[in-house]
Amino acid sequence: MNSDEVFQNVREALGDVLGMDEDEITANATIVGELEATSLDIVDLLFQLKKRFGIELTLAQVQRELTRDGQGDDGDEAGGFKDALFENVTVRDVTDWVNSRLPA
Amino acid sequence: MTGGLPEMPGIVGLGIDVVHVTRFSAFLRRHRDSLGEVFTTSEISAADEHGSRELYLATRWACKEALLKALGTGWGRGVQWTDVEGVGSLLAPRLRLSGAAARVARKLGAAEPIASVAWAGSNVMALAALVASAVSCDQGVDREILPR
Numbered sequence: 001m002n003s004d005e006v007f008q009n010v011r012e013a014l015g016d017v018l019g020m021d022e023d024e025i026t027a028n029a030t031i032v033g034e035l036e037a038t039s040l041d042i043v044d045l046l047f048q049l050k051k052r053f054g055i056e057l058t059l060a061q062v063q064r065e066l067t068r069d070g071q072g073d074d075g076d077e078a079g080g081f082k083d084a085l086f087e088n089v090t091v092r093d094v095t096d097w098v099n100s101r102l103p104a
Numbered sequence: 105m106t107g108g109l110p111e112m113p114g115i116v117g118l119g120i121d122v123v124h125v126t127r128f129s130a131f132l133r134r135h136r137d138s139l140g141e142v143f144t145t146s147e148i149s150a151a152d153e154h155g156s157r158e159l160y161l162a163t164r165w166a167c168k169e170a171l172l173k174a175l176g177t178g179w180g181r182g183v184q185w186t187d188v189e190g191v192g193s194l195l196a197p198r199l200r201l202s203g204a205a206a207r208v209a210r211k212l213g214a215a216e217p218i219a220s221v222a223w224a225g226s227n228v229m230a231l232a233a234l235v236a237s238a239v240s241c242d243q244g245v246d247r248e249i250l251p252r
Contacts, residue, residue, distance in 0.1 A: 039179055040123070040128065040169075043142060044135070047138045048134070058141065059179075059184060060184055063179065063180065063182070
């Protein structure tokens with residue numbers, strides 16, 4: 001599967017989860033900010049990606065690898081909710097992450 | 105006085121969440137095999153024994169979300185949904201913390217969390233509060249804030 005196909009699959013999964021038309025889902029859209037996904041939507045999406053692409057993932061792993069500050073700080077910093085790590089993740093970020101998990 | 109938000113002395117964290125049960129039920133149906141990532145074994149067992157599995161898990165999910173907001177981390181900084189386990193009553197559950205959630209709560213100086221749930225139609229709402237565990241003084245009167 002090439003990168004465009006991965007992107008299309010991610011868009012389809014997001015459209016399914018969020019009840020949106022795929023045309024409204026652009027590569028640079030932030031999943032939480034612009035697409036207004038809730039935490040439940042994010043988990044739903046990740047589980048769907050797991051099935052669609054046959055990739056093994058745990059939520060803890062995704063949190064570490066995909067989010068901006070996910071360096072396994074084990075909650076040492078009780079940051080404000082505005083610092084929630086998934087807020088700035090874009091559709092492109094998710095696509096790139098899926099690509100990195102697929103066999104070469 | 106130790107800890108607490110400026111407007112609510114003694115409250116070190118507060119969170120709220122609303123879950124649409126129908127939406128949540130669709131999630132449960134799609135991902136039956138992955139529920140162990142967000143619910144503990146005990147929660148899943150208790151849900152299987154409850155009259156309405158969907159309502160039970162939707163309620164527990166709302167509590168987890170509310171607590172993660174009260175911690176100030178959301179799903180982030182190592183905190184996972186399974187770090188928060190709802191036990192007992194659906195409407196006034198105890199929330200047991202473990203892992204990163206417990207560490208964050210300790211750093212905030214919080215005692216055991218307090219949670220309250222309400223159902224309205226097809227929506228479930230949960231409120232979670234973290235109360236300071238330290239002894240506080242108020243106008244010269246020593247007042248110990250007791251955990252639940």
